[in-house]
Structure formats: structure tokens, C-alpha cells
Amino acid sequence: MKRREFLKTGLIAIGGTALLAGCGKAEIISKEGQISKRKFRDIEVPLLSLGCMRLPMTKNNEIDQDELEKMTDWCMRHGSNYFDTAYMYVNGQSEIAIGKALKKYKREDFLLADKSPIYKMREQADVRRIFEEQLKKCQVSYFDFYMCHNINANSIGTFKKVNMYDELLKLKKEGKIKYLGFSFHGTPEILRDLVKNYKWDFCQLQINYLDWDVVKAHEQYDIAQSANIPVTVMEPLRGGGLVKLSEKALAKLKADCPDTTPAAFGLRWAASRDNVVTVLSGMSNLQQVKENIETFMDFKPMTPAEEKTADAIAKIIQSQGEINCTACKYCLEVCPLGINIPAAFSLYNNYKVNGQVWTFTMMYETLDESERPDKCIKCGACLKNCPQSLQIPDLLAKTADLYKQLKR
Numbered sequence: 577m578k579r580r581e582f583l584k585t586g587l588i589a590i591g592g593t594a595l596l597a598g599c600g601k602a603e604i605i606s607k608e609g610q611i612s613k614r615k616f617r618d619i620e621v622p623l624l625s626l627g628c629m630r631l632p633m634t635k636n637n638e639i640d641q642d643e644l645e646k647m648t649d650w651c652m653r654h655g656s657n658y659f660d661t662a663y664m665y666v667n668g669q670s671e672i673a674i675g676k677a678l679k680k681y682k683r684e685d686f687l688l689a690d691k692s693p694i695y696k697m698r699e700q701a702d703v704r705r706i707f708e709e710q711l712k713k714c715q716v717s718y719f720d721f722y723m724c725h726n727i728n729a730n731s732i733g734t735f736k737k738v739n740m741y742d743e744l745l746k747l748k749k750e751g752k753i754k755y756l757g758f759s760f761h762g763t764p765e766i767l768r769d770l771v772k773n774y775k776w777d778f779c780q781l782q783i784n785y786l787d788w789d790v791v792k793a794h795e796q797y798d799i800a801q802s803a804n805i806p807v808t809v810m811e812p813l814r815g816g817g818l819v820k821l822s823e824k825a826l827a828k829l830k831a832d833c834p835d836t837t838p839a840a841f842g843l844r845w846a847a848s849r850d851n852v853v854t855v856l857s858g859m860s861n862l863q864q865v866k867e868n869i870e871t872f873m874d875f876k877p878m879t880p881a882e883e884k885t886a887d888a889i890a891k892i893i894q895s896q897g898e899i900n901c902t903a904c905k906y907c908l909e910v911c912p913l914g915i916n917i918p919a920a921f922s923l924y925n926n927y928k929v930n931g932q933v934w935t936f937t938m939m940y941e942t943l944d945e946s947e948r949p950d951k952c953i954k955c956g957a958c959l960k961n962c963p964q965s966l967q968i969p970d971l972l973a974k975t976a977d978l979y980k981q982l983k984r
């Protein structure tokens with residue numbers, strides 16, 4: 577079917593192997609003038625959503641409400657009606673700004689996601705108190721999607737201690753939360769615990785083609801999928817790191833896929849995972865919104881050839897960092913302690929390129945404690961397996977030191 581015929585019919589396109597765990601076989605639904613959507617339970621969710629962490633700012637460092645409203649209006653006009661905010665975004669101002677921007681629309685016409693700040697909780701009553709505060713800030717009476725924000729090795733204790741889940745479940749039964757989930761930056765072990773011991777409607781994971789193989793993203797995705805929990809994706813472009821590609825990585829993309837851009841390629845890659853409901857992009861101006869929405873019109877999942885290109889670009893990025901590790905993983909075959917060497921080096925390299933302290937420390941903490949760089953005993957067994965002749969124990973020590981320094 578030609579594109580025009582396809583659009584004219586306004587009918588459903590089945591996107592390759594699109595399967596949404598927990599929701600049966602999820603079609604990709606494309607209609608003329610609207611971005612493509614996926615089925616989630618009994619609703620349709622746009623494949624691209626507006627993440628409200630990097631909102632447009634004025635010179636006075638305040639949210640540029642006019643620009644934001646141009647962005648939300650464009651989104652609404654094109655079917656991108658899912659907005660994701662959080663208590664802590666933009667110093668607590670994001671919820672207010674997005675609430676104001678959406679006020680002109682009927683409540684049932686948009687999907688609003690918000691997150692509970694675990695770090696603010698001292699007792700169970702705080703969960704409800706803060707939730708009610710968030711409703712007021714957003715000027716709504718319920719949230720469509722609501723998450724425990726950033727469950728990780730540090731926050732899981734508080735999550736359990738204040739019985740967050742029980743309180744949120746009550747709010748769900750009262751109709752104030754439609755779908756209950758969590759956003760996650762912890763270890764696979766914690767994720768397994770969460771999906772085994774609680775019932776969730778969805779979870780939000782950091783998924784992009786760079787983190788996929790090296791930094792456990794694939795493992796996390798598999799855990800969610802095998803527990804039948806659909807995924808919403810955060811950081812599909814790794815905080816902008818996959819937009820500004822190196823010369824060599826960009827040349828590879830242009831050679832294989834001349835008609836795309838790094839941003840479009842990264843967003844499409846994330847949305848092409850079968851169990852993904854929507855991909856959040858922290859857009860900061862109307863131009864970005866327009867370009868990204870265009871990418872998701874009549875969406876087609878990536879072809880096997882494009883998947884190969886993504887793997888190749890990830891390898892190029894990996895090998896161009898200060899530590900010339902190509903993530904071949906040969907060292908893993910011999911390390912008696914199972915130190916996750918390529919993951920550690922990937923995090924180090926990315927920090928050196930983008931300087932994002934929070935991303936580095938948070939991702940470092942997603943590694944199991946037993947496989948973190950500081951556990952290396954300097955036995956040297958890995959040295960003979962490294963085709964790049966890297967001084968692995970020294971470089972691990974450097975990575976562990978960086979973590980300690982940034983945590984301080």
C-alpha cells in the first residue's frame with residue numbers, strides 16, 4: 577500500500593513484530609495527520625510523549641510558558657497527548673507549568689503522568705499528602721500514569737518502609753490513579769524483586785541503543801517483559817548524547833541511513849522495542865517538537881539493517897572514548913569476580929564527553945555491587961584477553977575513584 581492510500585484509509589498498521597506484553601499483541605495505529613500510537617489496555621498511547629524535565633526557559637531562568645504552550649498545542653493537534661512530569665522537575669515548577677498549559681483541554685483528551693518523590697517520604701501519610709499537592713499543582717483530579725520516582729538501591733528502603741505501594745494502591749482504587757508504575761535506576765536484582773512482589777501496570781526504564789548491551793538496559797527490559805509489564809522509555813537519546821554524534825559515528829549513520837537524523841534514529845530505535853508503550857523525549861522548543869512528531873507519523877519499526885547500524889554506531893561511540901574499550905566483553909570471560917568492565921568504561925567515557933554527574937552516578941549504581949569497579953582485586957587475569965591492551969585494573973580504579981569523587 578502506498579503511503580497516500582495508507583493515510584487515506586486512516587487504518588491500522590501492524591508494526592512488524594509489535595507485541596506489547598501485558599496488553600496482548602499491540603498494533604501500531606496510524607491515522608492521517610496524527611502521530612502513530614500503540615494500544616495500552618483499553619486506550620491508545622502516542623509512541624512519542626513530551627517529557628517535562630527540560631522545558632523551554634527564559635533568560636531569567638523561568639519556564640517559558642508561551643513557548644511551552646505552543647509545544648503542547650502542537651502535540652495535542654497531532655495526537656501526541658501524553659505528558660510526563662515529576663515533583664522535582666524544574667525545581668518543582670514543571671507540574672505547575674504543564675497543568676497550566678493543558679488547562680484549556682478536556683481532561684479526557686490528554687494523558688498526564690506524574691511521579692512520587694520517594695526522597696521526600698518519612699511516613700505513609702506523606703505519600704497521599706504529596707500526591708494531593710501534585711494534583712493541585714497540575715490542576716487535575718486524577719493522574720493517568722503515576723510512578724514511584726527513581727527506585728534504586730538507595731530509595732528502595734524508603735519505598736518499603738513507608739508502604740508506598742499500599743498507599744498508592746488505595747489512591748488507584750479511589751480512581752485518582754489509572755495506571756500505577758515506577759521509574760527505575762537500580763540493579764537487575766532490585767527490579768526482579770519489584771516485579772515479583774508487587775503488581776504494576778507499567779514501568780519506566782532508561783533505554784537507548786548505547787546502553788542496551790553494555791549497561792544492563794537489555795536485561796532490565798527483559799525482566800519487565802517476562803513479568804508482562806509494559807515499558808515507557810526515558811532518556812532514549814541519552815540526555816542528548818545520541819544527538820551530537822562524533823564525526824565517525826555520524827558518517828556511519830549517513831552512509832547507512834542518509835535520510836535520517838541522529839535524533840530521529842535514536843527515537844525510532846527506542847520505539848521499535850516490542851514492549852515499549854511510549855518514548856519520552858525531553859523537548860525544549862517547538863522546533864524539536866515538530867521534528868520529533870514528524871518522525872512518528874506513520875511509524876515503521878526499525879529494519880534489521882537499521883538495527884545493525886545502531887549496533888555499529890554504539891560500538892564506534894564506545895571505542896572513541898578516553899578509554900578505548902570496544903565492549904567486546906572478552907575480559908568478562910576470565911574475570912573471577914564478574915566485574916562489569918565494559919559497562920564501567922562506557923560510563924566513564926560518557927561522563928568525560930557530556931560531564932553529566934547525575935547520569936554517571938545513577939548509572940554506576942545500576943551495576944550490582946559485586947560487579948562494580950571498586951571490587952577488582954587486581955589479579956590481572958583480564959589483561960591477556962583484552963584486544964585493546966587496556967590496563968584494565970588501573971582504569972577500573974580510575975573509574976571507581978571518579979564515582980567516589982562525584983558522590984562527594
Ligand code: SF4
Pocket residue numbers: 910911912913914915917951952953954955956957958959968969972
Ligand atoms: S584484574 Fe580485576 S577486572 Fe581483571 S580479572 Fe582480576 S578482578 Fe577481574
Ligand code: SF4
Pocket residue numbers: 900901902903904905906907908917918961962963964965966968
Ligand atoms: S576485553 Fe578490553 S576492549 Fe574488550 S570489553 Fe574488555 S576492556 Fe573492553
